[in-house]
Amino acid sequence: MFEYTGNMHIHSRYSDGSASIGQIRSYAKKAGLDFIIVTDHFNMKAADQEGYKNGLLMLVGMEANEAHNHYLALDIGQVVKNNTAHPQEVIDAVNQQGGIGIIAHPLEYASNFLNEGNVYNWIDWSVEGFQGIEIWNLLSQWKGSISSFCKAFYYALINPQAALIGPYPQTMRRFDEYQQQGKRIVAFGGADAHAPGIRLGPFHFKIISYPFSFRSINMHVLLQQPLSGHLSIDKKMIYQAFRNASCWVADDYYKNSRGFSFTLCGDGGSWNIGEDVPWQKDLQCRVSTPGWAKVKLYKDGKLVAENEGTEHLFKGIDRGIYRVEAYLRYRCKYRPWIFSNSIWAI
Ligand SMILES: [Zn+2]
Ligand SMILES: [Zn+2]
Missing domain, CATH: 3.20.20.140 (Metal-dependent hydrolases)
Structure with a gap:
C-alpha cells in the first residue's frame, strides 16, 4: 500500500x-x-x-x-x-x-x-x-x-x-x-x-x-x-x-503518524483499514505505531484491549467491527494521536 x-x-x-x-x-x-x-x-x-x-x-x-x-x-x-x-x-x-x-x-x-x-x-x-x-x-x-x-x-x-x-x-x-x-x-x-x-x-x-x-x-x-x-x-x-x-x-504535530498500520491477519492473508475480512478462526490484530503509544482496540464501539509500545498484537479476534485509537507518549504524557477507520470482520 x-x-x-x-x-x-x-x-x-x-x-x-x-x-x-x-x-x-x-x-x-x-x-x-x-x-x-x-x-x-x-x-x-x-x-x-x-x-x-x-x-x-x-x-x-x-x-x-x-x-x-x-x-x-x-x-x-x-x-x-x-x-x-x-x-x-x-x-x-x-x-x-x-x-x-x-x-x-x-x-x-x-x-x-x-x-x-x-x-x-x-x-x-x-x-x-x-x-x-x-x-x-x-x-x-x-x-x-x-x-x-x-x-x-x-x-x-x-x-x-x-x-x-x-x-x-x-x-x-x-x-x-x-x-x-x-x-x-x-x-x-x-x-x-x-x-x-x-x-x-x-x-x-x-x-x-x-x-x-x-x-x-x-x-x-x-x-x-x-x-x-x-x-x-x-x-x-x-x-x-x-x-x-x-x-x-x-x-501529526508531535510525531508524524506516517507508517502507522492496523491490520487483521489470518491464514488467508491480511486486511487493512477500510477492508472487510471474511471471518475466520485465529484472526489476530496487528498495530504498528511510528512512536511509543498506548493503543486502544475498540470492537463494536467498546474498548476491548490496550497495549503500550510500538508493536501491538491482539489475539482472539471475534466477529465485529474494529477500530483503534493511539495515544502518543510525549514528554511523559499520552496525547491523542491516531484515530483509525474500521476493519469489518463479518
Ligand atoms: Zn469550515
Ligand atoms: Zn463549519
Missing part, C-alpha cells in the same frame, strides 16, 4: 480564510503534505486552480450551510445550495452529483473569545445518506477549549496544541452507533484552517496559523497504486480511498 498525507478542510480568502490559494499551497508544501482540499463556504471559486503545483495536489470542495448543520462536499462539480434548515436537501444534492458528504464539526463548545460565543453544531440527526463525520476538527476544538482569558492567551500564543484533547466521546459514540447499524460512515479529521483574528483586551492577533494547522490534524490515505502526478487519476484515487474508509485521522 502507498500512504499519502493531506489536509481536507481549508478556507481561503474566497470565503473567510485569511490566506490566498497561493499562500495555502506554499504553507502546505512546506508542511510536507501530499494533497490539500480547499473547502470554502458556499463557493468553489478555487476549482479552476485544482491540480499539481510543486508536487502538491490541490483539490477543491466546499462547505455548505450557515448557522448550523455545516456540511462538507467533496468530489462535486457544481456548488450545492445552502439549506441550513433542511440539511437532507444538501445531502441529497451532493449525492446527486456522486460526491462525498461529511457532517462537519458535529459538536462544538462555545467560547466568548471566538465567533462571538456562537456554536455551529449539527442539529438534525434525522438525516440519511451522508458518507462521513468529521470526528475531530482543529479550530472547533481549539475554540471550545478557551474558556477563560488565561486559557485564550496560553492556547493562542504559547501552546495551541494543549487545546487539543482528542475527538469528543459523544461524537465517537455517534460514529460507532452508525457503524453498529451497518452504515459505512467514514471518520474524517480536518483543520478548518482559517487563521482567524482574535481580540484579547487591547490586543488583536491571528490564531491557529495555516502552517500550524497543516502540521496538526491531517488525513492519511492508503492507496493500492502510487499517485501518478495527473490530476484526474489522482483525484479519483484519493476520493476512492475516502469512500472505502482506507484512511485515518491523526494529529
Whole structure:
C-alpha cells in the first residue's frame, strides 16, 4: 500500500480564510503534505486552480450551510445550495452529483473569545445518506477549549496544541452507533484552517496559523497504486480511498503518524483499514505505531484491549467491527494521536 498525507478542510480568502490559494499551497508544501482540499463556504471559486503545483495536489470542495448543520462536499462539480434548515436537501444534492458528504464539526463548545460565543453544531440527526463525520476538527476544538482569558492567551500564543484533547466521546459514540447499524460512515479529521483574528483586551492577533494547522490534524490515505502526478487519476484515487474508509485521522504535530498500520491477519492473508475480512478462526490484530503509544482496540464501539509500545498484537479476534485509537507518549504524557477507520470482520 502507498500512504499519502493531506489536509481536507481549508478556507481561503474566497470565503473567510485569511490566506490566498497561493499562500495555502506554499504553507502546505512546506508542511510536507501530499494533497490539500480547499473547502470554502458556499463557493468553489478555487476549482479552476485544482491540480499539481510543486508536487502538491490541490483539490477543491466546499462547505455548505450557515448557522448550523455545516456540511462538507467533496468530489462535486457544481456548488450545492445552502439549506441550513433542511440539511437532507444538501445531502441529497451532493449525492446527486456522486460526491462525498461529511457532517462537519458535529459538536462544538462555545467560547466568548471566538465567533462571538456562537456554536455551529449539527442539529438534525434525522438525516440519511451522508458518507462521513468529521470526528475531530482543529479550530472547533481549539475554540471550545478557551474558556477563560488565561486559557485564550496560553492556547493562542504559547501552546495551541494543549487545546487539543482528542475527538469528543459523544461524537465517537455517534460514529460507532452508525457503524453498529451497518452504515459505512467514514471518520474524517480536518483543520478548518482559517487563521482567524482574535481580540484579547487591547490586543488583536491571528490564531491557529495555516502552517500550524497543516502540521496538526491531517488525513492519511492508503492507496493500492502510487499517485501518478495527473490530476484526474489522482483525484479519483484519493476520493476512492475516502469512500472505502482506507484512511485515518491523526494529529501529526508531535510525531508524524506516517507508517502507522492496523491490520487483521489470518491464514488467508491480511486486511487493512477500510477492508472487510471474511471471518475466520485465529484472526489476530496487528498495530504498528511510528512512536511509543498506548493503543486502544475498540470492537463494536467498546474498548476491548490496550497495549503500550510500538508493536501491538491482539489475539482472539471475534466477529465485529474494529477500530483503534493511539495515544502518543510525549514528554511523559499520552496525547491523542491516531484515530483509525474500521476493519469489518463479518
Ligand atoms: Zn463549519
Ligand atoms: Zn469550515
